[in-house]
Amino acid sequence: MNRPQDHLARAGLELPPHPPGPAGAYRSATLDRGLLFTSGQVPLADGQLLAQGKVGQEVEPGVAALCAQAAALNALAAAAEVIDLAEARGCVSLRVFVAGTPAFTDYVSVADGASRVIAAAFPDAGLPVRTAVGVVSLPLDAPVEVELILTLDDAR
Template sequence: MTSAVERRLADAGLEVPTVPAPVAVYVPAVRTGSYVYTSGQLPLSAGELVATGKVGAEVTPQVAYDCARQSALNAIAAVKSVIGDLDIVVRVVKATVFVASTPDFTGQPGVANGASELFGVAFGDAGQHARSAVGVPVLPLDAPVEVELVVEVA
């Protein structure tokens, strides 16, 4: 059975992918009590990074926004991998978006909107969340974006 969350994503032309395999020694997500914490999710699609490099240099803000959106889809997939039914998500509590960027790039919040807006599409009002958008010098595999997620579940 397809969840209401997955139907909303499908209406937007998106689907929850298979959770990407970890690139090191960790699990994609962990449930403890009423919360699911994801590991950082990269913008992987079909096993390949959507883009590589730094935002403000090799990667444009628009491509980085798209990477944040893909990373968010992967975070949703990680959540689904431990709870099965995305309709038991009560609320997206916190998203942390890391943006590998040049020292002069200050548009991290705009890049992070790629993830935040996707959570709104997927979860409606329950997708409104606290967020940090952090500029960093480098991310794993030279990815431009990484997204972590905390959700509350029923």
């Protein structure tokens, strides 16, 4: 069976061994009627943000795209704590929140960092629907936050 982790490895990516836990009173991921929902994940690695601040000011767009990639990997790792990712048919929805300056509008290129992770993890599923929006701020002053919805092979 081709696991998403194997597909990611072929793309030079890997899930973090321990995804960031909730920073408040919520779950990182939950399963309901064949869909797995993740909460928003920021680009934390070993408890530290990969970058901090606004895209277009403290954070360059290319760095923000790498942050979106890391946040998407964290979201998949959170999902993997609830299910075996091999049970997932793919990602049906991807939301990317970008904390940018008022002048920054290239949310698409930042969100593509997360989309590339999903495309690598689920190469046969096609791309999900995606929302990429600019926001004033994000938790911990993160430049990017990613959440996703996976669909499973069976309707548990």
